[in-house]
Every structure is written in C-alpha cells, then in structure tokens.
Amino acid sequence: MPNNRRFLLTRRPNGAPVADDFQLETTLTPELANGQFLIRNHYASLDPAMRGWMDDAPSYMPPILLGSPVRASTVGVVVESKANAFPVGQWVSGLNAIEEYSVGIAGEFSQPIDVNLVPSSTNFLSVLGAVGMTAYFGHVEVCKPAPGDVVLVTGAAGAVGSLVGQIAKIKGAAKVIGIAGGPEKCARLVDRYGFDAAIDYRGKSVDQLSFSIAQEAPNGVNIIFENVGGDILDAGLNNLAMGARVGLCGLISEYNNAGEKTGARNLWQLIVKRASITGLLVADYVPRFGEGISEMAGWLQSGKLVFDEHIDHGIENALPAFLRLFSGSNDGKMILGLAP
Amino acid sequence: MPNNRRFLLTRRPNGAPVADDFQLETTLTPELANGQFLIRNHYASLDPAMRGWMDDAPSYMPPILLGSPVRASTVGVVVESKANAFPVGQWVSGLNAIEEYSVGIAGEFSQPIDVNLVPSSTNFLSVLGAVGMTAYFGHVEVCKPAPGDVVLVTGAAGAVGSLVGQIAKIKGAAKVIGIAGGPEKCARLVDRYGFDAAIDYRGKSVDQLSFSIAQEAPNGVNIIFENVGGDILDAGLNNLAMGARVGLCGLISEYNNAGEKTGARNLWQLIVKRASITGLLVADYVPRFGEGISEMAGWLQSGKLVFDEHIDHGIENALPAFLRLFSGSNDGKMILGLAP
Numbered sequence: 209m210p211n212n213r214r215f216l217l218t219r220r221p222n223g224a225p226v227a228d229d230f231q232l233e234t235t236l237t238p239e240l241a242n243g244q245f246l247i248r249n250h251y252a253s254l255d256p257a258m259r260g261w262m263d264d265a266p267s268y269m270p271p272i273l274l275g276s277p278v279r280a281s282t283v284g285v286v287v288e289s290k291a292n293a294f295p296v297g298q299w300v301s302g303l304n305a306i307e308e309y310s311v312g313i314a315g316e317f318s319q320p321i322d323v324n325l326v327p328s329s330t331n332f333l334s335v336l337g338a339v340g341m342t343a344y345f346g347h348v349e350v351c352k353p354a355p356g357d358v359v360l361v362t363g364a365a366g367a368v369g370s371l372v373g374q375i376a377k378i379k380g381a382a383k384v385i386g387i388a389g390g391p392e393k394c395a396r397l398v399d400r401y402g403f404d405a406a407i408d409y410r411g412k413s414v415d416q417l418s419f420s421i422a423q424e425a426p427n428g429v430n431i432i433f434e435n436v437g438g439d440i441l442d443a444g445l446n447n448l449a450m451g452a453r454v455g456l457c458g459l460i461s462e463y464n465n466a467g468e469k470t471g472a473r474n475l476w477q478l479i480v481k482r483a484s485i486t487g488l489l490v491a492d493y494v495p496r497f498g499e500g501i502s503e504m505a506g507w508l509q510s511g512k513l514v515f516d517e518h519i520d521h522g523i524e525n526a527l528p529a530f531l532r533l534f535s536g537s538n539d540g541k542m543i544l545g546l547a548p
Numbered sequence: 549m550p551n552n553r554r555f556l557l558t559r560r561p562n563g564a565p566v567a568d569d570f571q572l573e574t575t576l577t578p579e580l581a582n583g584q585f586l587i588r589n590h591y592a593s594l595d596p597a598m599r600g601w602m603d604d605a606p607s608y609m610p611p612i613l614l615g616s617p618v619r620a621s622t623v624g625v626v627v628e629s630k631a632n633a634f635p636v637g638q639w640v641s642g643l644n645a646i647e648e649y650s651v652g653i654a655g656e657f658s659q660p661i662d663v664n665l666v667p668s669s670t671n672f673l674s675v676l677g678a679v680g681m682t683a684y685f686g687h688v689e690v691c692k693p694a695p696g697d698v699v700l701v702t703g704a705a706g707a708v709g710s711l712v713g714q715i716a717k718i719k720g721a722a723k724v725i726g727i728a729g730g731p732e733k734c735a736r737l738v739d740r741y742g743f744d745a746a747i748d749y750r751g752k753s754v755d756q757l758s759f760s761i762a763q764e765a766p767n768g769v770n771i772i773f774e775n776v777g778g779d780i781l782d783a784g785l786n787n788l789a790m791g792a793r794v795g796l797c798g799l800i801s802e803y804n805n806a807g808e809k810t811g812a813r814n815l816w817q818l819i820v821k822r823a824s825i826t827g828l829l830v831a832d833y834v835p836r837f838g839e840g841i842s843e844m845a846g847w848l849q850s851g852k853l854v855f856d857e858h859i860d861h862g863i864e865n866a867l868p869a870f871l872r873l874f875s876g877s878n879d880g881k882m883i884l885g886l887a888p
Contacts (some may be wrong), residue, residue, distance in 0.1 A: 267816075476607075479796055485818060487815075487817075492814070
C-alpha cells in the first residue's frame with residue numbers, strides 16, 4: 209500500500225487561511241472494502257467555495273471536519289479496485305479531497321470520465337467540470353438570457369466568469385461587460401474571451417465603479433452574473449435595467465472577511481427596477497450535466513469557447529495555490545497537480 | 549377661490565426629516581384650464597416610500613422638487629371642474645400631494661371612486677388602495693404562495709404587513725409568523741390579524757432574532773414578505789427553506805439612515821438555499837387593480853380580512869404623523885385628515 213500525503217484542515221481559519229490552519233500528513237492508504245476503489249489523484253480543483261467549507265457555519269454542505277483533508281473535486285485514475293464498475297486504469301472525477309490517494313465508493317461521488325475526449329484530464333475540473341457547468345446552467349437557467357440583453361459579469365477573468373461571458377455572447381447578448389482587477393486581466397477579457405468591454409475595479413469607489421458601468425451600459429444591464437459581492441455588487445445594483453436578473457454565484461470578496469461584513473447596501477434598487485437576485489448552485493444541475501457537457505463540448509470543438517487553466521504542482525503548495533484565488537494572481541481555472 | 553394650505557418640501561432631509569425641512573404655505577387655488585378639476589382633499593395617505601421621494605436620488609419616481617408640496621395619494625371630492633368625466637361632487641382618489649386642494653387632470657392620476665361601497669372613504673387609501681394592492685399582488689404574484697408554505701412577514705403590524713399575513717392564511721399557508729416591535733403589536737398580530745406566531749424584534753441581535761425565527765420555523769420559511777431590511781432581513785435570510793422566495797416590498801429600517809448603510813450581510817444564504825429576492829412595486833399592477841379590489845372586497849365582506857387605520861388630523865400635523873411610521877407609534881394604516 210502506497211504512502212498517501214494529505215492536506216488536513218486542523219484549525220478553522222479566522223479570515224484568510226494561514227499555514228497554521230493546516231497540516232500535511234503522510235499515512236498509509238487504507239484496506240479497501242467491497243464496492244470501494246483507490247484513486248490516484250492527478251489533479252485537484254481549487255475553488256473559492258472551499259473557503260466556506262472550512263468554516264463551522266450552516267451551508268449547502270457540512271463543514272470540513274477538523275483533522276480531515278480539505279474537500280475538493282479531483283481527477284485521477286483507479287489503481288486498486290473492489291468495485292466492478294471502476295476497474296484499475298479507469299479515469300474518474302469526483303468530490304474527494306486534497307490528497308494523493310482517495311477512496312472512492314461505487315454509487316457515490318465518483319464518475320468515470322473519458323480523458324481521450326479532451327486534450328487534458330484537467331479539463332474535467334474546468335470547462336467540462338463543475339466550473340463549466342456552473343457557467344452554463346447558471347447563465348442559461350438562472351439568468352434566463354434573451355437575445356439583445358446587456359450582460360455584466362463580475363469576477364470576469366475567473367474560471368467561471370470567463371466562460372459566462374462567452375456563453376452570453378453565444379446566447380445572443382447585445383453587449384457583454386466584464387469587471388476584473390488590473391489592466392492585464394481586463395485586456396484578456398476583451399482580447400482572449402471576446403467581452404465587448406472590460407472595467408478595472410481596482411482603486412474605484414462604489415460611485416466611480418457605478419459610473420464606469422453606466423458609461424458602458426447607459427440603459428442598464430439586464431443580467432448580472434455575480435461572483436464577487438460587496439462594493440462590486442453594490443455598483444452593479446446601481447445599474448440595473450427594468451426587470452433585471454442577478455444570478456448570485458459567489459461572494460468571493462466576503463469569504464475571508466473575519467470581521468463585520470459590509471453587505472449589499474443597494475437592495476433598494478431591486479424595488480426601483482423590479483429586479484431579482486437568485487442564488488445558484490451547480491449541484492442542482494448534476495442530473496443535467498450530460499446536456500451541459502454536450503453543449504459546451506460542441507462550442508469548444510467549433511472554436512466558440514476558449515478557456516485557461518492555471519496549474520500549480522505539488523501538494524506542499526496547496527495553500528499558496530488556493531490563496532491565488534483571493535489575491536487574483538491566477539490566470540485561469542486554479543488547479544493543483546498531485547501526481548509526480 | 550378658496551385658500552389652500554400646502555405642506556412644502558423646502559430642504560432635502562439628512563436622515564430623519566425635521567421641521568426645518570418643510571414649510572406650510574397658504575396660497576390661492578389656481579384658475580382651472582380645460583380638462584382640469586379642483587379636488588378638496590379629505591385625506592392623504594402617509595407611506596414609508598415618501599421618505600425616498602424626498603431624496604435627490606434615482607428611484608422609480610422623480611424626487612419631489614424643492615418648494616413643491618410633498619407627494620401623496622389622497623381621496624377627496626371635486627369642487628370645481630372643467631372636465632366632463634369629473635363633475636362637481638364626484639369622489640376621486642389619486643396621486644396628489646399633502647395639500648388641502650389639488651388640481652386633477654382628466655386622463656392622469658385621478659380616478660373616480662364609489663365611497664358608498666365602503667364604510668369610510670379612507671378605505672381607498674388603505675385596504676382597497678395602494679396598500680391593499682401591494683399586499684395582494686406582492687404576496688400572490690411575487691412571493692408565489694403554495695398551500696402549506698411557512699410565511700414570514702416583517703413589519704407585520706404595519707398597514708401592508710397586517711394584510712399580507714391574512715392573505716397568506718387565506719391562500720393556504722401552514723403557518724404565518726409576523727415580526728413586529730413591542731408586545732402590544734405582537735399581541736395584535738395574533739389576536740386581531742390571525743397570525744400563528746409573533747416575534748418581537750426589539751432588543752434582539754441578528755443571532756437572537758435568527759434563533760427566535762428558527763424556533764417558530766424549524767424547517768425554514770418558504771416566503772419572506774420583507775418590509776424592513778437591515779438586521780431583520782439578515783435574520784430572515786438565516787432561516788430560508790430550500791427554494792424560498794423573498795418579496796422585497798420595502799426597507800424602512802434604512803430610509804432615515806444618513807450615514808453608511810449596513811446592508812444585507814447574509815446573501816450567501818441565497819446560494820445555500822437557491823433562494824431569490826425580488827423587488828416589488830404596486831405600480832406594475834395598476835392595470836389589474838380591479839381584480840385585486842374585487843378579491844379583497846369579497847374577503848372583507850365575508851369577514852376574512854380585518855384592517856386598521858390610524859388617522860391624525862390637520863395639515864399642521866403632517867410631519868409628526870409621517871414620523872409615526874418610523875417610530876412605529878401608529879396602529880394601522882397612517883392617514884392624515886385634511887378636511888375640517
């Protein structure tokens with residue numbers, strides 16, 4: 209049985225996670241029971257939502273137990289098996305943890321994947337994984353786009369946001385505006401992802417950001433795909449068109465905030481514009497992933513969709529790699545390589 | 549031409565309105581043009597939304613111009629007319645101002661009313677007016693009630709809230725919980741308006757209020773009819789059932805807040821519970837008022853619906869009467885009597 213290095217949560221972070229909140233444990237992989245299989249994880253997905261799972265707070269999943277490895281989606285290959293449907297050599301993706309080996313259970317969170325369909329198995333953690341499905345179902349089902357809509361995407365250079373902007377264009381948006389941090393990311397929104405306009409939020413007050421959005425969308429925005437919250441959501445709310453839909457995917461600006469949160473101060477605009485904010489979670493669409501993967505894969509093959517992955521290697525780099533999500537120093541979907 | 553006393557806005561309030569923000573002017577009523585008619589206002593409706601109209605901020609209506617009388621819905625009787633559809637003696641309701649006489653224009657905001665249908669003409673400013681229609685269409689169309697729902701109403705002792713609780717019961721709610729300020733109001737919710745439970749928000753932190761709601765709704769609330777915002781909305785968001793709908797009718801806790809607003813800090817719960825907040829404005833339902841009035845009048849006649857009006861008299865009392873809305877010292881729909 210091989211050694212297994214695992215990235216454990218040993219203390220609940222207060223604000224931004226620090227090294228002392230975690231421990232790297234080396235242990236043996238366990239004996240398999242019937243129906244189980246051992247996965248050699250090659251890659252783990254690093255996502256903002258994982259920060260929420262580290263808190264002891266009510267959410268859509270139980271908190272990560274202290275002393276357990278940090279929960280994450282992974283892709284890997286089956287190296288031992290007592291489950292017929294998951295033979296040795298089968299590639300799988302599933303909700304596991306940041307560890308070199310995970311025990312999968314047939315009928316639970318792992319599914320076989322065909323890595324020959326894509327250039328890299330990591331794509332099952334990005335464009336064809338939860339990130340891609342979040343962008344697809346979040347935009348199509350929650351934001352309910354209509355041709356001619358003006359669409360605002362926040363956190364637009366992120367893994368989900370960059371896909372949402374492209375899906376919005378495919379779905380007939382008249383204009384897609386992205387908000388991101390810094391001139392490089394803003395340039396990438398337009399040059400690489402085909403956004404019609406990009407706004408750099410850095411150094412801007414809510415009023416200044418509101419003004420910048422209004423310049424790009426003088427009649428307001430019909431859709432906001434919201435990944436950020438805080439000041440950026442407040443500026444978006446100031447620019448709603450009548451009947452606008454805000455799809456609430458994430459609130460990354462708030463996750464590491466240990467003190468009193470600021471909150472959304474412009475909800476009044478929901479009344480003024482008879483608009484709505486609706487929370488979205490990709491887990492609701494798991495039964496329809498086949499439909500989403502098929503649509504997204506078609507757009508990929510026809511060159512309508514581009515995406516980027518930012519891969520840091522080594523389980524010992526788990527924390528700095530995760531923290532890139534909050535500093536914004538990643539260029540694409542953040543992934544941690546776990547294979548040698 | 550009679551003297552006309554008018555309650556003018558002469559300075560924009562900073563936070564809570566004060567006497568120096570207004571002037572009581574006495575002037576002559578104007579000469580009527582063709583198509584116009586002079587209304588002797590008997591009653592003016594005092595509503596929280598009027599506070600927003602006093603600010604110079606973008607909203608669903610233009611701000612009240614400085615030097616103009618404060619905009620308000622009124623009921624009154626036509627005393628002079630150059631409009632065939634509005635003969636002398638006809639009772640009308642419409643969007644006018646806090647003034648003893650208003651000039652109506654045929655085809656604009658005034659409509660004839662039949663005061664013989666109801667015990668008091670003031671009912672056209674309460675249960676059969678914008679307040680009643682807000683409760684009816686806000687609950688039925690925006691909150692989309694289903695039989696068996698658990699419904700939370702904030703500002704429940706207010707004019708809109710007390711009606712919403714009763715409409716929710718009529719529409720088959722399993723349980724209706726009201727939040728109000730003080731033991732007298734809480735008792736009134738249960739004893740007079742038929743709420744199943746009442747929670748006094750006074751002296752409670754967000755956590756304490758969240759706990760009180762959870763005790764009454766251990767499986768969460770399917771609907772929040774939100775009139776208050778701030779801490780009370782945050783506590784409600786902590787108690788959403790999966791797929792809950794929040795109808796956002798008002799944010800009275802924020803209207804007189806001159807400084808930095810706190811905002812809603814628990815929007816994360818919208819993601820956890822795939823819930824939505826939708827702004828509602830009764831103006832959208834004006835074409836369907838006939839339907840709402842008919843339904844509400846039927847419930848009134850069959851004794852299913854009770855309501856209260858709090859009438860202060862005299863235009864010189866306009867400001868203290870208006871401020872009752874924010875101190876909560878009114879018992880029912882706040883109305884200002886303008887006739888001798």
